[in-house]
Amino acid sequence: MKATLCIDDAVGEYRRALLDSDGKPFRLEIERWNERGHRAKLDEIRWGRAKARTPGNRGWFVDLGAGPDGILETRAVVVAGTLLGVRVKSEAWSDKGPVLSMADMAASVVRPDKPVLHSEPAEDPFVIGLEIVETASGADARERIDAAIEEATQRILVLPGGGDIALDQTRGLTVVDVDSGARIGEADPETFALNLNTAAAAEAARQISLRGIGGLLAIDFVGMQQPRNRRSVVDTFRKTLAGYLRRASEVLDMSTLGVCEAAIARRARPLAASLSTPRAEREALDALRMLETAGWNARGSRLHARLSVEASSWLEANASVWNDPLAGRIGARWTIESEQRPPGQPKVWSV
Structure with missing residues (x-):
């Protein structure tokens, strides 16, 4: 996928945005200067100290020396107090610490005496899998990033041709509601619903990527009678989402009631957390x-x-x-x- 990278290295805050081939933003990253070195970032390799078992003995709380304790997902035998080489699978957000996995460390690597960063990611996770065709900075990039943040904080977004989607987030679920509004279209209700839902599926996928939304998701589409049309809309959502995220997500088929459920793996910090x-x-x-x-x-x-x-x-x-x-x-x-x-x-x- 081709993309334009916008960079705004303002005093006090570093921001980046990715724009698709239509010039629409689909990913944002914000980091304040005073956060640098104080939080574990995606795909970093770090040395962390095992502190205690997580509830249910499914893993370990790990002191990373930066930010909240991480959660190491492992059933391997670990001794409390041991320094472990870990990789950051997903960044901390809200009251959740970063999720970790064991890193493959060579036996010859010298272990430090305290939790510390071992190495930066081999590839920049923000742009991995993308072909950057243009890099913008200065006033133009700043204006585009400001507009992207403004868009990403809107609850209701108007769709091309009319209608809209509304995004509501709770602690455990994100809900996207599709509404026809004042959309004018085909006289045939099924074709009308198909075109509206297809536009909504593409926009919902972009907004999920732009806002860094993860976890459980439910999209309430306008009802359609034909199974092939329901499959077509879900296919649009699944493919568009994978294109923006550069990875597949678990997207279920649409129910007869018009609801599509999905589970999206969390990776980078959600935009809402960056703006809080x-x-x-x-x-x-x-x-x-x-x-x-x-x-x-x-x-x-x-x-x-x-x-x-x-x-x-x-x-x-x-x-x-x-x-x-x-x-x-x-x-x-x-x-x-x-x-x-x-x-x-x-x-x-x-x-």
Whole structure:
């Protein structure tokens, strides 16, 4: 699959997005600077210390030296306190630690005396299996990534030709509801439902990939009478999802009630977890990005930012991290003001 890679290495936060051949985003990655080295990332090989058995004796809790304890899925004999070579199969999310598997370590490898990163992934998991035909950065990439994040946080998405899908996530299940809305189509109800459901299946697959959704999924399609049409819609969903994720998922056939169930393996951290930053920090990071963008657009002008007191305090406390990098990019020509209000959207302007 061919894709465009957009990179936005803003001060305080690194973001990437992948766009398909139609220019639509299908994958996002966000990492704050203060997270680097403090969480276990997909496909890393790490040394971790076995701490205790998991409930049901199905594996071990493992101290990785970064972020929450991982869960090692193994029935092998392990002694508590032992340093183990493990691979990160899926990243931590919500209150769940990363899932691990045993790594194949050569006998000659020197074991460290504490949990530590052993090696980075041999291939970048974000782009593995894709043909990157273009790499974009700068203002254009930043704008595309902003738009992708905005799209990925919408509950309802309009389909081409009319109708929409709504995505609702709970702790144990993601539900996608297909609605015809004001869609105008064929007079034949079966053909109308087939075309609507086919468009919904493709869009649902892209949104699942874009948002990093995993676990159990149920899609409530508009009912169809013909078994061949139900199979066609599920086939579209299955193939489109595999194309975006670059791996197969367990997708069941559609029921006579129009419901399709699927189980999607979790790999990278879900987008919702990446965006769950404390509000003051989120406002501060947005302000830094907006200052940098304003600096690109208004060269030589004085820049001003107005933030909540909490966000301004966050910037002051972390000035050693962001001040010099921002000055190196646009020059030290900004003034930051604070105002009494809840953290939210910063205001940035140039004069």
